[in-house]
Amino acid sequence: MPSYIKLPAYEIIKRIKAQELMAEDYIASLYERIKKVEKDIRAYITLTEDLALKKAREIDKKVKKREKTGRLCGVGIAIKDNICTRGIRTTCASHMLENFVPPYDATVISRIKDEDGVIMGKANMDEFAMGSSTEFSYFGPTHNPWDLERVPGGSSGGSAAAVASGMATLALGSDTGGSIRCPASFCSVVGLKPTYGLVSRFGLIAYANSLEQIGPITKDVRDCALLLSCIASHDPLDNTSVDRPQEDYTKYLIDDIDGMKLGVVKEFFGEGTQDYVEKGVLEAVTNLEELGTDHQEISLKNLQYALPSYYIIAMSEASSNLARYDGLRYGYRIPNKSYDWSTVYSKDRRFGFGFEVKRRIILGTFALSAGYYEEYYLKAQKIRTLIKRDFDIAFKKFDVLIGPTMPILPFKIGEKVQDPLEMYMCDVDSVPANLAGIPSISIPCGFSKGLPIGLQIMAPPFREDLLLRVAFSFQKNFPVSAKLRSYE
């Protein structure tokens, strides 16, 4: 295996631009890698090898002719399969959209194409991004590269597993309640959920619109800053996209956090938190202190209500967002029978959706229905205000807040699928950032029993610079090294 499979994106780009490495050779070797390990990991739903190699050759030509090349010059990127790609089927890991080929690109895909990124394929996920383990995929689960019997986290499990196992150099995920950070933590890679409104949602197949963002999943913090710089831009097609000047986030990669104030969130070390995780994260806090930061514990009282509020809001919005899948205009339709339209819809949706999706639609429908709206949806949105206020107060005192990304280590495939509530509990530390709309990053901070632990850092809205600076300093001074068995 050529050594550049292991390299981060910025190294690859440097070499391609310097003509030390042909984009075509590099992309071909990524597919070689896929041929070797994908059968065990199952990170992809769809591979686009021909398209990728063609694009790589175009880039090589551009480089040779000394034409201007983009910031992602030739880098292989895995795209979560809920991000629409023109002409490439986009399934959302659902039987419902198994053959759906969008006639449009998501705005982030246009950005990546403009920057000369190379799409490797569409990554596996929990169906419609509903899950924390990538087990709820119509195409079967993805396996954690660190331990094939365990889950890679979710819902962007395919994206994280692809990056962790060298089947892609970069990846895009989406994060509604932790779906980027959870798999980043479980697969020992970097995952960032941007501030709500920083990255366009146009072309992201909606699960819960008011919570989700597309974000990078990468090998290290530098790559994360690079990919974020490429995808963060104002989009007139998205009402909730904020019109701010374009930023180059790589300029915040500064190894200096001396004097920064860190708040260690008490609620992130609640009763469901495993000791290994707690220990790993507290060690990271000590490490950060060595870099000159101050830390203090802080309690955000309303965080105890974050998880139920999150699920109520997400399910309610999902019940409406997913109503469009009826098999009429696109998507799965039962073989022609003489049923009336309502029956056909009910059957299309019965067979087109998986259990978890159906559970969430039914609960969301219930939470919005007459007589329950105030009790559930409205109440949850009010609690969201309280949680936002808690964060506002905390950020008056601290530059960033930290805690574990996940309360537990990666669990075994099948361990939690029977008990939805237990699965939901995994998201307890990740959902607050979505409810408050603030940016949050997960970076590897160690291993326990051979399994990765992720450190979560949160900052005020649009302060991705702070996240990247802390994460970069930590990673530079305390690199987490472990050997991925499947690499060798």
Add this chain to the structure above:
Amino acid sequence: MVERKKAISKEQIESIAWLARIEISKKELELFSRQLNDILFYFSKIDEVNTKSIPPSYHVLDLVNVLRKDEVKPSLSEDISQIAPQTKGKFVKAPRMA
């Protein structure tokens, strides 16, 4: 034993499933009934919070008035038959209404 006041009945699940246009089998109904009640019981934790004078956060951003000009852009160039599962001529073919 805590009183589970927010239980959702099987009849309710059936009517909600109809409202959501999802056919569910007897077996699924049994399973969902147990699971959904567990989840709803967990959700009832939010009852503890007094939110009387708190405004909802439907949007976390303060953005307002995002509009576009009334200018025509090209519609889809693909034919409907390339997109929809069942068509008749240029129409999408839907099941009978009554």
Add this chain to the structure above:
Amino acid sequence: MSKIKSVEIKIGLEVHCQLTNLKTKLFCSCSSDYREKEPNTLICPICMGMPGTLPVLNEKALEDAIMVAIALNSKISERMLFFRKNYFYPDMPKNFQISQYDKAGGVPLALGGYIQINGKRVRIRRIQLEEDPGKLSYEGTIESSTYTLVDYNRAGISLIEIVTEPDMETPKEARLFLEKLRSILEHLGVSNGSLEGSMRCDANISLRGGKRVEVKNISSFKEVERALNFEITRQKNLIERGIAVGQETRHWDEVRRITISLRTKEEEQDYRYFPEPDLVPVIISKDQIKKIEQSMPELPDERRKRFVEQYHLSPQTAEILTRSKAMADFFEESAKLYDKPREISNWLTGEFLSYLHDKGIEIDELTLSPKHLVDMLKLIDEGIISRKMARSVLQDMLLTGKMPDAIVKEKGLEKILDREYVRKIVEKIFKENPQAVKDAIVDKKAINYLMGQLMKATEGKIDPKMAGEVIRERLSKLSKFATS
């Protein structure tokens, strides 16, 4: 059959008007010019509700809707929100409609307001902006068709929904309300009511304070009177037979001209309204309202008053003329070409209106221009045609669109103006009818016979005044001769 007094009937309307003057749809940039286009050719990922797409509000649609709210004396919200109305139906690409709501924290475009009809105020409850669904069609009827055909070209067209209080007491009032509303929208230039399906409504009716019945699917305001009359008779019959009227939703079947109950589970609707997360709130400032208000054209009520003052029309006539923008425009254009406005208004509110009513069309659907009418009136003034002849000329113009002078020539309708020619005919008649001439000399009443003969000989193309003069002239010559 006992007569139910009008005061016992309460009618409320929910009117959906397309903003037909917009170039694009409400939330996407597809052309809104969908009429007579091939099905499913004016669609895009957004109006088809394809996965991952997001709506963006048409700025002009908002301005138009604000204008309507001002014209209907409504209170415009400072900060309005869009809500999702969730229900499944094959004409709805997302299976929810982006609309507005006045409960659960919802704030529609405007609340309150009224429209004045015949001195009575019909109150408006709310005005909101929403998207139109697509169009369904069937092989035969909705009940018998084994499949449904869907055209999404209309999906996403901008609609304003105007909901009234149940202030109308007769089907005619409902029709007048809709006519007035249409005239207002047309004066504002936001909607062309003559386009098929551009103005549709649902009506709710209750009799004697009984249960409310909703009649849906009324596709034009011409149908509304018919549908309401049917429904009132139906309910009246039930009441007389001692059967209680149940609260229900019925559909107006335009072909069979009856309301039918489509009893399905769908009736138990629960729309699960909640704020649309993909659209941010819209703030409407006082300045913006003021600016729009200042740019607003003259409305029917103002125009009616002006007609009375400027053209000295009776208030009733002015009211009738301004009920339709096309009619009022026709009047004013004619008045520019011809300075007897009352003469014009007489013809418009008389002959024209009854013709339009019979045909069930609008004045702008005629091939007739104000010049047609004015030219005809000038022919009368010049004595070329009589008032009576003008009526037949008008009928011809209405049918063929030909100019009046052409019709007069073609049909040889000119009046005979040549006195010498008339004298010759009179001489001939006198020769042929010596006895009648003798009678006429002694008895003035006997002159009528000679007049009749003259009219017959000239096919009535002669001015009766001239005819009398020539006959009397000849008679007086003869009588002078006889007595001298």
